[in-house]
Each structure stands twice: as structure tokens, then as C-alpha cells.
Amino acid sequence: MSAPADTGEAAARAGGGAGSFPLADFLSRWADCAIQDLAASDSQTLHLSTLLRYAGTEDLRRWHGVGLGYADPRGAPWLRAAIAGRYEALGDGGVLACNGAQEAIACVLRAVLRPVDHAVVVVPIYGPSELAVTGLCAASGVALDPDRGWSLDLDRVAAAIRPNTRLVVANFPNSPTGASLGPATLGGLVALCRRHGLWLVNDEVYGQTDAGGGAPAVADIYEKGVSINGLSKGFGLPGLRVGWAACRDKGLLDRAIAQKSLLSSCLSGPSEVLAHVALEMEARITALARSIGRRNHRRLRALLDRFPDLFEADLPANLAFAFPRFRGAEGAARFADTLARQAGLLVAPSTLWRSPLAQVPDDRLRIGLGRLGSGPALAALEAHLLRLTSSRGSAACTG
Ligand SMILES: Cc1ncc(COP(=O)(O)O)c(C=O)c1O
Known part of the structure; x- marks a missing residue:
């Protein structure tokens, strides 16, 4: 049914x-x-041996010399630079590397949402993301429409916004539906968020395997857009536990780092090197x-x-x-x-x-x-x- x-x-x-x-x-x-x-x-x-075969001279040098102490809480500078290079509008400091996309989402949501706030959640969404929101504040859901190719009805999003709404969170390309936002809907969603001053957090981990051309990252098209991505899905490297939040707002990322210090603190050094190899070979x-x-x-x-x-x-x-x-x-x-x-x-x-x-x-x-x-x-x-x-x-x- x-x-x-x-x-x-x-x-x-x-x-x-x-x-x-x-x-x-x-x-x-x-x-x-x-x-x-x-x-x-x-x-x-991929196996470790395959990834290492892909490594360039600099990454091999890093790999053989990698330390096992605490690493930079934001992620190694060369890793963040490689991640930022995937976006068009991110300068230095626009990336927070995390232990998987899941940690990146949690850090960003905790950095933005307070108990008095309200959030709009586009459903279906990855369970831990939904639980992270509802554990922090009140939330309304907007369902993708199964009878219209899982499209997002912007009127429904607009109707869900309240005076205390602070954020819209979504997962496009979407799991489990596979739905992507076309340029008109994505542009309309950004315009709506801009009109109401809302953060737009989009989990983009399935972007690499989108069957269509792939939509632009929200961090590239919206000053309050936060793109979540990582190496767990289309790269096939969930064991590295490398994900990130990308955003043009440095203040938000600073608050997200504070949240990360309550969770994993930093990435593992070997994973950072291997993540860099993978990004070079994306x-x-x-x-x-x-x-x-x-x-x-x-x-x-x-x-x-x-x-x-x-x-x-x-x-x-x-x-x-x-x-x-x-x-x-x-x-x-x-x-x-x-x-x-x-x-x-x-x-x-x-x-x-x-x-x-x-x-x-x-x-x-x-x-x-x-x-x-x-x-x-x-x-x-x-x-x-x-x-x-x-x-x-x-x-x-x-x-
Ligand atoms: C939509 C979505 N976001 C985030 C994650 C978690 O990714 P990670 O393993 O990088 O934390 C998953 C994992 O299944 C997912 O499906």
C-alpha cells in the first residue's frame, strides 16, 4: 500500500x-x-594494498611517516585542502573533517540547534540524522511524494516553517528512494531558506553514485548551506571513517569543531593519508x-x-x-x-x-x-x- x-x-x-x-x-x-x-x-x-598502489609520492611519504598521536581536530590541512577543492565556493577553513558523515551531521546539528528551535526534516532520511534533530529540538517532517517520483513539494516545506525554525535538513540524493533535486527545486529550496534565514544541511553522501548528472553542493550555492559528504558510500571506504562538513560560514564550523571535541576529537592519522589518496583518485x-x-x-x-x-x-x-x-x-x-x-x-x-x-x-x-x-x-x-x-x-x- x-x-x-x-x-x-x-x-x-x-x-x-x-x-x-x-x-x-x-x-x-x-x-x-x-x-x-x-x-x-x-x-x-577497495583493499589497503589497492589504495596504496594509487598513492602518489607525497602520499607514500606521508603513509610511511604517519604519526599515531592525536591529529589536528579539524583534519590535516592537506586533507582539508583536497576536500575544499571539490567545491567551487569554499576558501580555506570551509571544511571540518570528521569520523564519517554521521559525525559531521551530528556536529553541525548540535552546533546549530537549541531546545527552543524548530527544524524541518525531509523524510525519508538516515535514521541517526532524524534522531539527532529530534533529540535537540521540535521538528516537522515533509515527506517526499512517492506518486510524483519522490519529488519535494516546496509548498509543504514552506507550510512547515515556523517563526522559530532554524534549519532544514535533507538527504539528496536520497536514500532509500534515490531521489535527487532538479535545479528548479533545489534553487527554490535555497530561495525559501534564504528568505527565512534558515540553515540548509544536505547529506550528499550518495552524490557520487547519482544516476543523473548530480546536483550542485548546497555549500556552493547557498551562504548558509552545509554539505555533508564522505568516503563511505560511492568511494566504498566506510572503514576509513572519513566524512566532512563543508560550509562557507567559518563561525558555524568553529561551533561544530567544539561539538566534535565532545565526540571523537580527531581522525586517525593513517585514515587521513588514505583518504587523501582516495580523493586524488576520485x-x-x-x-x-x-x-x-x-x-x-x-x-x-x-x-x-x-x-x-x-x-x-x-x-x-x-x-x-x-x-x-x-x-x-x-x-x-x-x-x-x-x-x-x-x-x-x-x-x-x-x-x-x-x-x-x-x-x-x-x-x-x-x-x-x-x-x-x-x-x-x-x-x-x-x-x-x-x-x-x-x-x-x-x-x-x-x-
Ligand atoms: C544517508 C546517509 N548518511 C550518512 C551515513 C553515515 O555515513 P558514515 O558511515 O560516513 O558515517 C549513511 C550510512 O549508511 C547514510 O546512508
Whole structure:
């Protein structure tokens, strides 16, 4: 069943600061007995030896001499310079390097939001981001519209703004829907935020695998725009734990550093060097990720076309995952559970993105397509669907 787009409300501290993260719970429940490739949204990872083969002379020198003491809390200057170089409008000092995008989001939200504030959250959004907001202040959700290609209705955003609204937080390109903002909507959103003096924090971690051309970073087009990104998704390097916040407002980043000092303090030196290598090789690394994603999307498309009673295929929006509608009578959540139990295979039902702020349709499956292992996993999914449609079952994994 598809839910209509909706605007919802949540009382201050709706998450209580200690809400749960259903996606993480789901993955850990099946961690020991199910293949995770179709539940993952990160692209094919690289081994240390491969990354080091990509390293230039300067990075090799850094690698062999890297210290293991506390590092610069903002990130090494050469790492920040490489990150800033990805943006058009950032001068020196426009970047805070963090332990993953998740820490960058937390630092920025804590730096901006006070208990008397209100925030607008575009839903669906990464669970920890939503919980970070609702743990800090009151929030309203604005749902992407499933019946209009997951578009964002700016009138709904405008209607959600209150006198004490301080920030809009979103995740475009979006997970799990894959939605991106076109230039007109993005420009309209920035204009709306500017009119009301709001911060616009956009989590752009899926930008490298956006199937379209990719939208500009909000830090480049808005003086109060904060772009969150990192190496965990399209670079396939979540183990480095390197993410960042990019913003033209130095005062905000200073406040975010103060928050970081309460969390991880600094990055690990070896990760900083390896992150720099990866950024220097971005074109090569992300081209590989995109080609793997494209190939797996074609495989998925062929598979879903064989089971039209069970799936409604949609066009690839993000190369790292798909988000088709599941038509089976048992519903997406139960299908995912049965798939894990019987075939040892994980896909992420859209119920894992449920939000108290706005409705998220419960009839979708996010299917990860960014890894080499997604190919064999799709073959296993097909075998399960054939068993299912011929009314045969098997039992293996208990979760
Ligand atoms: C939308 C989104 N933002 C942030 C993160 C966290 O990224 P990191 O591992 O770099 O902290 C994730 C991880 O799944 C994500 O999906």
C-alpha cells in the first residue's frame, strides 16, 4: 500500500535523544547468517594494498611517516585542502573533517540547534540524522511524494516553517528512494531558506553514485548551506571513517569543531593519508563504483521483469541501490524477513525508514547494487523468487 505524501509533527525531543535505529538493528539481527550485499548502500570496497598502489609520492611519504598521536581536530590541512577543492565556493577553513558523515551531521546539528528551535526534516532520511534533530529540538517532517517520483513539494516545506525554525535538513540524493533535486527545486529550496534565514544541511553522501548528472553542493550555492559528504558510500571506504562538513560560514564550523571535541576529537592519522589518496583518485574509484552499479541495475531490471506480479520496477535513480515497489500479499517487511530466513539474503524493507515525522510507504524494498557481490546475490534472490512462485520453501537461517 502506498502512503500519500504528508507533513507531520513531532514534539520536542520526540526521539528522546535515545531512539533506536531500525536499519542497524535489522542488519545486526541477521549479521551472522545472511549475505548483506543487497542490503548495503556502499559501493564496492577497495583493499589497503589497492589504495596504496594509487598513492602518489607525497602520499607514500606521508603513509610511511604517519604519526599515531592525536591529529589536528579539524583534519590535516592537506586533507582539508583536497576536500575544499571539490567545491567551487569554499576558501580555506570551509571544511571540518570528521569520523564519517554521521559525525559531521551530528556536529553541525548540535552546533546549530537549541531546545527552543524548530527544524524541518525531509523524510525519508538516515535514521541517526532524524534522531539527532529530534533529540535537540521540535521538528516537522515533509515527506517526499512517492506518486510524483519522490519529488519535494516546496509548498509543504514552506507550510512547515515556523517563526522559530532554524534549519532544514535533507538527504539528496536520497536514500532509500534515490531521489535527487532538479535545479528548479533545489534553487527554490535555497530561495525559501534564504528568505527565512534558515540553515540548509544536505547529506550528499550518495552524490557520487547519482544516476543523473548530480546536483550542485548546497555549500556552493547557498551562504548558509552545509554539505555533508564522505568516503563511505560511492568511494566504498566506510572503514576509513572519513566524512566532512563543508560550509562557507567559518563561525558555524568553529561551533561544530567544539561539538566534535565532545565526540571523537580527531581522525586517525593513517585514515587521513588514505583518504587523501582516495580523493586524488576520485574519478577512477567512483567510475568503477558507477559501472558496477550500472551492471547490477541491468541485472535487477531483468530479474524484476520476470516477476511482474511481485515487483513494480522503477528506473535507476541511484546506481548504488534500487527501491522497487513490492506487490506480494505478505508485504515488503515480511518478504524481507522470509528472504533472510530461507535464503540467507538481506534486502532492506522501507519500514526500516519509518518516521514519527512523516509517512514513508511500507511497500518498498531497498536493494543494494553497488558491490560485486550484488551480482551473485541477485542470482540467489532470483532462485528464491522461483521457489516462492512455485510454492516451495526451504528453511536455513533463523536470525
Ligand atoms: C544517508 C546517509 N548518511 C550518512 C551515513 C553515515 O555515513 P558514515 O558511515 O560516513 O558515517 C549513511 C550510512 O549508511 C547514510 O546512508
